[in-house]
Amino acid sequence: MIKDRISLRFIFALLVTGFSIYLVFLLNTDGAPRILLNLLTFAGIYGLSAIGLNIHFGWTGLLNFGHASFMGIGAYVTLLLMPHAAGREGVITTTGLPFVAALILGIIAAALFGLLLGLPAIRLRGDYLAIVTIAAAEIFRLLVRDLESITGGVYGIINYTENFQQYRPSFIDDISDNFGFSPAQAWVCLAAWVSILLTVLFLKRLSKSPWGRALRAVREDEDAVRAMGKNAVWLKLQSFMLGAGIAGLSGVLLAFNYGSLESTVFVPLLTFYVWAIMILGGVGTITGPIFGSIIFWVIISETDRLAYILFENANGQQLAGVRFLLVGVLIMFLMIFRPSGLLGKKEELLLDVK
Amino acid sequence: MLDQLGNGLLLGIIISVASVALSLLYGVTRIVNFAHGEIIALGAIMTLFFSSPVDYRVLFLDKFSPLGLNFAISCFLAILVCGLFGGLLEVFLFKPLRKKEVGNIAVLVVTIGLSVLVRHLYLLFATGRVQNFPLELQRRQTYLFFDMTPRNLKVLIAGIIVMIIVGLLLTYTRLGKAMRAVRDSEELSSVSGINSDNIILLTWVSSSMLAGLAGIFQATINDVRWNMGFLILLLIFAGTVLGGIGTSFGAMVGGLMIGILVQVSVGLPFMEGHAEAKNAVALGIMILILLFRPQGIFGKKERIS
Amino acid sequence: MLSDLVFVKDLKKSFGGLKAVDIKELYFKEGQLTSIIGPNGAGKTTFFDLISGFQNADSGEILLKENNISSSQPYKIARMGMVRTFQLTKVFDRMTVMENLLFSGSNINNDSFLRSIIKSNSQKSYENNLKEKANEIMEDLNISHMADSYARELSGGQKKLLELARAIINNPEILLLDEPLAGVNPKLAEDILTLIKKLSENGITIIMVEHNIEAVMKISERIIVLAEGSLIADGNPNQIRNDKNVIEAYLGKADE
Numbered sequence: 001m002i003k004d005r006i007s008l009r010f011i012f013a014l015l016v017t018g019f020s021i022y023l024v025f026l027l028n029t030d031g032a033p034r035i036l037l038n039l040l041t042f043a044g045i046y047g048l049s050a051i052g053l054n055i056h057f058g059w060t061g062l063l064n065f066g067h068a069s070f071m072g073i074g075a076y077v078t079l080l081l082m083p084h085a086a087g088r089e090g091v092i093t094t095t096g097l098p099f100v101a102a103l104i105l106g107i108i109a110a111a112l113f114g115l116l117l118g119l120p121a122i123r124l125r126g127d128y129l130a131i132v133t134i135a136a137a138e139i140f141r142l143l144v145r146d147l148e149s150i151t152g153g154v155y156g157i158i159n160y161t162e163n164f165q166q167y168r169p170s171f172i173d174d175i176s177d178n179f180g181f182s183p184a185q186a187w188v189c190l191a192a193w194v195s196i197l198l199t200v201l202f203l204k205r206l207s208k209s210p211w212g213r214a215l216r217a218v219r220e221d222e223d224a225v226r227a228m229g230k231n232a233v234w235l236k237l238q239s240f241m242l243g244a245g246i247a248g249l250s251g252v253l254l255a256f257n258y259g260s261l262e263s264t265v266f267v268p269l270l271t272f273y274v275w276a277i278m279i280l281g282g283v284g285t286i287t288g289p290i291f292g293s294i295i296f297w298v299i300i301s302e303t304d305r306l307a308y309i310l311f312e313n314a315n316g317q318q319l320a321g322v323r324f325l326l327v328g329v330l331i332m333f334l335m336i337f338r339p340s341g342l343l344g345k346k347e348e349l350l351l352d353v354k
Numbered sequence: 355m356l357d358q359l360g361n362g363l364l365l366g367i368i369i370s371v372a373s374v375a376l377s378l379l380y381g382v383t384r385i386v387n388f389a390h391g392e393i394i395a396l397g398a399i400m401t402l403f404f405s406s407p408v409d410y411r412v413l414f415l416d417k418f419s420p421l422g423l424n425f426a427i428s429c430f431l432a433i434l435v436c437g438l439f440g441g442l443l444e445v446f447l448f449k450p451l452r453k454k455e456v457g458n459i460a461v462l463v464v465t466i467g468l469s470v471l472v473r474h475l476y477l478l479f480a481t482g483r484v485q486n487f488p489l490e491l492q493r494r495q496t497y498l499f500f501d502m503t504p505r506n507l508k509v510l511i512a513g514i515i516v517m518i519i520v521g522l523l524l525t526y527t528r529l530g531k532a533m534r535a536v537r538d539s540e541e542l543s544s545v546s547g548i549n550s551d552n553i554i555l556l557t558w559v560s561s562s563m564l565a566g567l568a569g570i571f572q573a574t575i576n577d578v579r580w581n582m583g584f585l586i587l588l589l590i591f592a593g594t595v596l597g598g599i600g601t602s603f604g605a606m607v608g609g610l611m612i613g614i615l616v617q618v619s620v621g622l623p624f625m626e627g628h629a630e631a632k633n634a635v636a637l638g639i640m641i642l643i644l645l646f647r648p649q650g651i652f653g654k655k656e657r658i659s
Numbered sequence: 660m661l662s663d664l665v666f667v668k669d670l671k672k673s674f675g676g677l678k679a680v681d682i683k684e685l686y687f688k689e690g691q692l693t694s695i696i697g698p699n700g701a702g703k704t705t706f707f708d709l710i711s712g713f714q715n716a717d718s719g720e721i722l723l724k725e726n727n728i729s730s731s732q733p734y735k736i737a738r739m740g741m742v743r744t745f746q747l748t749k750v751f752d753r754m755t756v757m758e759n760l761l762f763s764g765s766n767i768n769n770d771s772f773l774r775s776i777i778k779s780n781s782q783k784s785y786e787n788n789l790k791e792k793a794n795e796i797m798e799d800l801n802i803s804h805m806a807d808s809y810a811r812e813l814s815g816g817q818k819k820l821l822e823l824a825r826a827i828i829n830n831p832e833i834l835l836l837d838e839p840l841a842g843v844n845p846k847l848a849e850d851i852l853t854l855i856k857k858l859s860e861n862g863i864t865i866i867m868v869e870h871n872i873e874a875v876m877k878i879s880e881r882i883i884v885l886a887e888g889s890l891i892a893d894g895n896p897n898q899i900r901n902d903k904n905v906i907e908a909y910l911g912k913a914d915e
């Protein structure tokens with residue numbers, strides 16, 4: 001019986017997502033493919049990040065409000081390990097690891113950062129972790145900004161995209177020519193969605209395994225878990241690291257989507273975006289974030305129009321203001337009226353936990 | 355170093371006032387209000403709006419003109435507005451949520467969403483520019499050990515006085531006792547005739563007014579920014595954690611210490627040229643404290659997991 | 660050869676000035692079935708919490724197989740062979756009965772993250788063995804038909820059985836049962852009592868907190884009586900039945 005309910009919800013989610021994509025075509029008479037690709041790329045990257053956050057909040061009930069810093073660690077570590085140029089002077093580093101090696105190290109670094117943050121806070125009450133993660137994200141932002149010699153600070157890092165684009169197959173170039181969008185972005189888009197696919201498969205397998213079972217038990221009753229001889233805190237830490245690693249991967253993809261990276265990218269607003277997406281898609285479901293992400297990005301990009309209407313000649317700041325205002329409203333609205341989002345099940349939610 | 359001590363005391367007293375406000379709210383409602391920073395900012399922004407000269411165009415689409423009122427009156431009105439805002443939040447948002455028995459985690463996320471929403475309303479209303487109260491510039495003078503402007507000294511003294519008054523009110527008045535009763539048990543207190551809804555409303559109003567005051571202080575010694583609430587919120591958390599969550603006294607002391615730590619750290623050798631990152635030092639200390647002594651200096655060692 | 664499995668010395672715990680537990684000396688021998696009784700508020704559950712690591716004593720020593728576990732974490736104590744159940748059952752509502760059992764019986768190596776990714780054959784056969792064991796236990800307790808139901812669908816009595824089953828599947832050396840008969844209908848209580856007796860005969864050391872005096876008298880080898888946190892009597896059922904202090908402590912208290 002539960003299976004039927006899932007299918008129904010799933011179909012509904014598919015319909016809503018399909019409709020929103022159709023909306024994009026409707027509202028943008030020219031350049032629709034280009035806009036759509038852009039949207040799908042961001043949706044893929046943020047969707048992946050939200051999947052990671054969902055492991056924290058949906059699977060384990062952990063409050064992480066510094067998610068952007070996990071993405072950032074993944075991005076910066078990976079980029080710095082490859083040939084790149086950084087800083088105001090554009091200091092060039094020609095040596096480095098091959099892309100895949102750097103990527104793996106970046107993901108591991110993000111997971112380790114998760115361990116670092118989790119150690120003091122996970123054994124404590126939920127709100128402590130929230131505070132620690134926000135604080136850590138702020139420390140990360142400040143360090144990235146000030147350690148200019150390493151991270152390039154506000155001038156950032158450039159000249160790294162070739163490390164990944166060199167692997168781009170020619171059929172991507174052909175399709176891109178056909179539809180009129182950027183082949184570089186198409187490649188990143190493909191990578192993002194392939195990553196999502198692999199991650200989802202991995203997580204589905206994991207959730208049915210003994211480890212997944214143990215994590216679910218922790219979510220149910222930590223004391224009982226301890227009475228059975230298992231270390232609940234360590235299990236939570238592991239799930240924290242897993243989600244962090246996934247976020248790290250999404251951070252790298254984001255960096256390659258932008259083509260240049262500097263200290264204003266991985267900021268708290270990013271974290272709030274991912275939270276909104278996760279709640280919208282359905283807390284606790286593996287695929288929920290995917291739908292949430294697509295719909296979210298349609299909403300965001302189309303409501304930019306709203307800003308233009310409100311303020312004739314809206315400047316960048318006002319645009320951003322309206323955007324984020326809506327994100328705030330969305331988060332509040334969902335949490336109050338529909339915390340299970342699109343795909344989530346109300347019974348699965350941990351929200352009554354203190 | 356001594357230089358920074360003066361700045362540290364100033365920042366410290368501001369964080370103290372704001373921390374006590376947050377701690378008060380948390381103590382009675384058990385809500386960690388992430389939108390607290392925005393109430394602080396509201397105090398500053400409202401004062402700016404009330405007191406700026408009538409021809410000063412800085413606000414929403416140039417369509418609103420400031421009221422050009424006397425500064426002291428502006429502060430007073432702004433604090434009232436903050437109290438009103440807090441009251442409205444309780445009546446229209448948090449009380450319904452409480453009645454619906456929404457869990458604490460959900461409420462926490464709601465406050466975060468609220469803070470994002472309100473903060474960007476400020477961005478639209480007051481723009482991203484750094485602005486200042488319409489007060490003349492003053493010279494720093496030497497008082498005892500520190501150099502600071504006469505106005506800042508007034509802020510410091512006012513802050514201390516407010517702290518003392520709040521402390522006395524909480525400990526000795528019937529209201530204060532009622533607040534503490536509701537904190538300890540909502541059911542029990544309603545049985546003993548205390549209307550917990552009213553107490554909670556009162557707590558929201560007074561916490562918001564205190565927060566607004568802290569915002570005015572902060573804007574007086576620094577400036578008014580749309581995201582000033584968010585910037586100070588982290589330091590408030592640090593102060594509260596350091597002093598001990600749930601104890602007002604702890605919040606006071608913790609806030610003071612964090613303020614001093616932040617400013618003093620600017621003088622440390624490795625901070626050379628990175629003065630902006632002074633906040634990071636305070637935050638790092640907070641994380642360390644959570645590692646070794648999560649209940650803070652004055653908190654009780656409750657089962658915090 | 661009987662030996663001291665658990666030894667408690669000068670154990671004290673207060674809550675804000677109120678004394679909860681104050682025990683000078685207490686030991687539990689291997690293989691015995693001991694019941695702890697006492698009027699409400701006597702400190703029985705607090706005592707359990709203290710020796711199983713869920714609360715820290717203010718002072719005193721707790722030794723398990725000669726290891727000092729006074730400040731040990733609950734999961735470590737459980738790994739050392741002392742498993743407990745809870746007064747208000749803590750079954751995993753959103754998992755099936757079988758999953759509840761599989762989780763409890765699975766050792767930490769099997770649960771490891773790496774193993775779960777690799778899904779080796781040894782993990783598969785371990786899980787199969789575990790499933791068999793779970794089936795056996797469910798049969799013994801007559802809950803096989805609920806194997807695939809979610810634990811939240813179980814009746815109160817069935818939840819108690821599940822709680823017990825989860826504790827047993829761990830092969831504990833020492834079983835701490837916190838009110839195993841509370842809120843259970845008389846027929847089921849009989850069955851649970853028979854099961855507990857059987858476990859004791861199989862060599863498991865059992866320490867049980869119970870309010871049902873009749874049941875306690877029936878199966879216990881030894882009875883400890885706590886009142887206001889302190890030990891007031893310690894002996895076999897006959898001794899306890901006639902003990903003046905015990906009768907006084909219970910005066911005015913209705914029997915369960």
